[in-house]
Amino acid sequence: MIWYLAAYAMFWAMLFGYLMGVSGRQQRLVERAEELTRRLVDRGPGPGRGPASEAGS
Amino acid sequence: MKWWPRSWRQFWSTLDGRTYHLMLSARPWLGWLAVGSMVVVFALVFWWVPLEAIQGYPQKIFYIHVPSAWVMYVAFAVVFGASILYLWKRSSLWDIFARCAAEVGFLFTTLALATGMLWGKPIWGTYWTWDARLTSTLILWFIYGGYLLVRAFARPGADVARLAAVIGIIGFLDVPIIHLSVLWWRTLHPQPVVMIVDDPGGGLPASMLITLLASLLAVSLVFAWLWIQRVWQERTAENLALLEALLDRRERGYR
Numbered sequence: 001m002i003w004y005l006a007a008y009a010m011f012w013a014m015l016f017g018y019l020m021g022v023s024g025r026q027q028r029l030v031e032r033a034e035e036l037t038r039r040l041v042d043r044g045p046g047p048g049r050g051p052a053s054e055a056g057s
Numbered sequence: 058m059k060w061w062p063r064s065w066r067q068f069w070s071t072l073d074g075r076t077y078h079l080m081l082s083a084r085p086w087l088g089w090l091a092v093g094s095m096v097v098v099f100a101l102v103f104w105w106v107p108l109e110a111i112q113g114y115p116q117k118i119f120y121i122h123v124p125s126a127w128v129m130y131v132a133f134a135v136v137f138g139a140s141i142l143y144l145w146k147r148s149s150l151w152d153i154f155a156r157c158a159a160e161v162g163f164l165f166t167t168l169a170l171a172t173g174m175l176w177g178k179p180i181w182g183t184y185w186t187w188d189a190r191l192t193s194t195l196i197l198w199f200i201y202g203g204y205l206l207v208r209a210f211a212r213p214g215a216d217v218a219r220l221a222a223v224i225g226i227i228g229f230l231d232v233p234i235i236h237l238s239v240l241w242w243r244t245l246h247p248q249p250v251v252m253i254v255d256d257p258g259g260g261l262p263a264s265m266l267i268t269l270l271a272s273l274l275a276v277s278l279v280f281a282w283l284w285i286q287r288v289w290q291e292r293t294a295e296n297l298a299l300l301e302a303l304l305d306r307r308e309r310g311y312r
């Protein structure tokens with residue numbers, strides 16, 4: 001019975017380990033997207049897109 | 058994007074995008090379906106399916122070993138198909154499909170080998186033997202391990218994608234060898250037991266067959282979900298890198 005339980009425990013452990021890796025990648029993607037969004041917001045509207053360009057600046 | 062293309066030419070040129078959209082639409086519910094079916098399978102294995110008369114408990118490893126090996130075949134078939142389409146169409150989506158399927162396929166190859174070893178010890182008396190089925194599976198593990206190393210350490214670009222596609226296509230040739238090895242050579246690994254062509258009444262009893270089929274479905278769903286999740290992540294990372302490059306450019310004052 002020990003081999004049977006060991007095999008199932010290992011199967012779950014490896015699947016969860018991989019899932020944790022996928023979840024970590026997801027977290028890093030979200031952080032990167034947030035950082036890029038902050039940069040976009042800090043920059044303000046680009047030329048030809050907002051009031052700043054209409055005012056000629 | 059229209060679902061049904063007007064010509065074969067349009068069909069092939071838009072297949073990557075349509076496949077990706079189909080995958081995205083399955084992403085929200087596929088994970089729950091995979092988890093639910095795995096719970097059902099483990100309930101069947103632990104409480105419902107009877108013990109095999111000769112092997113006893115170790116035989117229950119069968120219900121994770123065989124589906125892992127099945128998903129290994131499916132994953133590398135995806136790598137094979139997507140690599141051919143990448144070399145033909147040069148669309149980065151095909152490359153992403155192949156790369157992510159290889160990664161998840163490698164996980165399931167490791168699982169098939171490891172569960173096989175834990176089954177082999179109580180039944181054969183050894184974790185490993187240089188049997189044709191085991192050796193050809195280990196070769197496949199090394200081929201796709203090499204594929205993933207190339208992808209991890211080489212500078213990303215069209216050259217690496219092309220090289221990886223060639224490895225992905227050649228590596229798949231090992232899959233039919235693995236499958237037929239138990240028929241071609243005298244091996245310690247058992248021959249097919251699910252359906253025996255010469256003996257229609259033979260094969261697995263109904264309860265074991267039902268559990269195995271449920272397990273095959275559940276593990277396939279887990280594979281599909283993990284693969285889709287990784288494809289989405291890689292595509293999103295690619296889009297974010299593009300956005301970052303544009304922002305860098307604009308911040309440096311280029312228009």
